[in-house]
Amino acid sequence: MLKLENISVTYGRKDNTFNALENISLNIQEGEFLTVTGKSGCGKTTLLNVVGGIRKPGRGSYFFENENVLAFSDKQMAKFRNLNISFIVQHFALIQDRSVHDNIALPLIYRRMPRKLIDEKVETVLKSVNIDSKRNKYPFELSGGESQRVAIARAIVTEPKVIIADEPTGALDEETGHIIINILKELNKSGKTIILVTHDLELAEEGTRKICMRDGRII
Numbered sequence: 001m002l003k004l005e006n007i008s009v010t011y012g013r014k015d016n017t018f019n020a021l022e023n024i025s026l027n028i029q030e031g032e033f034l035t036v037t038g039k040s041g042c043g044k045t046t047l048l049n050v051v052g053g054i055r056k057p058g059r060g061s062y063f064f065e066n067e068n069v070l071a072f073s074d075k076q077m078a079k080f081r082n083l084n085i086s087f088i089v090q091h092f093a094l095i096q097d098r099s100v101h102d103n104i105a106l107p108l109i110y111r112r113m114p115r116k117l118i119d120e121k122v123e124t125v126l127k128s129v130n131i132d133s134k135r136n137k138y139p140f141e142l143s144g145g146e147s148q149r150v151a152i153a154r155a156i157v158t159e160p161k162v163i164i165a166d167e168p169t170g171a172l173d174e175e176t177g178h179i180i181i182n183i184l185k186e187l188n189k190s191g192k193t194i195i196l197v198t199h200d201l202e203l204a205e206e207g208t209r210k211i212c213m214r215d216g217r218i219i
Contacts, residue, residue: 001028001029001030001064001065001161001162001193002026002027002028002051002062002063002064002065002162002193003026003027003028003061003062003063003064004024004025004026004027004050004051004060004061004062005025005060005061005062005063006023006024006025006059006060006061007021007023007024007025007026007047007050007057007059007060007061007062008021008022008023008024008057008058008059008060009021009043009046009050009055009057009058009216010058019215019216020043020046020216021043021046021047021050021057021216021217022215022216022217023060023217024043024047024060024216024217024218025218026047026211026218028193028195029193030161030193031188031191031192031193032193032194032207032208032209033184033185033188033193033194033196033206033207033208033209034193034194034195034196034207034208034209034210034211035196035197035198035203035204035205035206035207035209035210035211036048036195036196036197036198036204036210036211036212036213037197037198037199037201037204037210037211037212037213038212038213038214039214040199042213042214042215042216043213043215043216043217044166044197044213045166045197046216047213048164048166048195048197050062051085051162051164051195052081052085052087052164053069053072053077053080053081053085054081056070057070064080064084082107082110082111082158083158083160084160084161084162085160085161085162085163085164086107086154086155086156086158086160086162086163086164087155087163087164087165087166088148088151088152088155088163088164088165088166088168089151089165089166089167089168090166090167090168090170090171091171092139092144092147092148092150092151092171093151094139094147094150094151094154095139096138096139096140097138098138098139099135099136099137099138100126100131100134100135100136100137100138100139100142100150101119101122101126101135101136103139103150103154104122104125104126104150104153104154104157105118105119105122105157106154107154107157107158108121108122108157108158111158121157122135122153122157123135125153125156125157126153128153128156129149129150129152129153129183130149131146131149131150131153134146134150143176144171144172144173144176145172145176145179145180148168148169148171148172148176148180149180149183151168152168152180152183152184152187156187156192160192161192161193162192162193162194162195163184163187163192163193163194163195164194164195165184165194165195165196165197166197167197167198167199168180168184168196168198169181169198169200169203170198170199177200177203178203181203181206184196185206188208194207
């Protein structure tokens with residue numbers, strides 16, 4: 001489904017450079033639940049940004065379902081992300097002055113879907129993560145676990161092929177973190193490909209495959 005070959009990313013200029021990724025090669029099969037571990041600064045988030053089409057590497061190739069992603073224009077890349085990939089991040093990234101319903105609806109509004117269809121899809125995902133009673137609440141009225149469920153609902157409402165989760169349990173207590181992981185596992189069972197970055201080695205074992213990174217490399 002997804003193939004990275006000899007991906008390298010360098011930050012900085014001239015004599016002040018840092019290799020965030022060095023010759024990364026990685027294949028991810030459809031339906032995998034891949035977990036990525038490693039110390040801070042090892043390149044995990046940069047790897048996710050390359051996979052998610054946010055960062056273009058300096059060298060290497062990236063194929064998604066046999067399409068050369070790195071050959072896309074900016075407009076094509078935006079469309080690629082919108083159709084195929086959703087992100088879940090540690091601090092939820094919810095819009096504070098919009099309701100739960102409207103936060104989840106936002107990516108569908110970008111697709112210019114009819115309002116009735118948007119409402120139906122939002123209601124379905126609200127129920128799937130068990131927060132339908134919170135639809136009219138605002139993010140500041142939610143607990144951390146509830147906020148992350150909203151973020152997950154927003155990520156899956158577009159029916160992406162790949163869900164990228166960057167430390168989705170990092171701001172949560174242990175019990176709530178396990179609830180979030182179980183939601184991700186259920187999504188994986190339903191066919192979603194999931195790439196999860198975590199510092200928690202116990203949670204990393206919940207995936208179907210685990211890789212560890214150090215100094216910009218997969219070790």
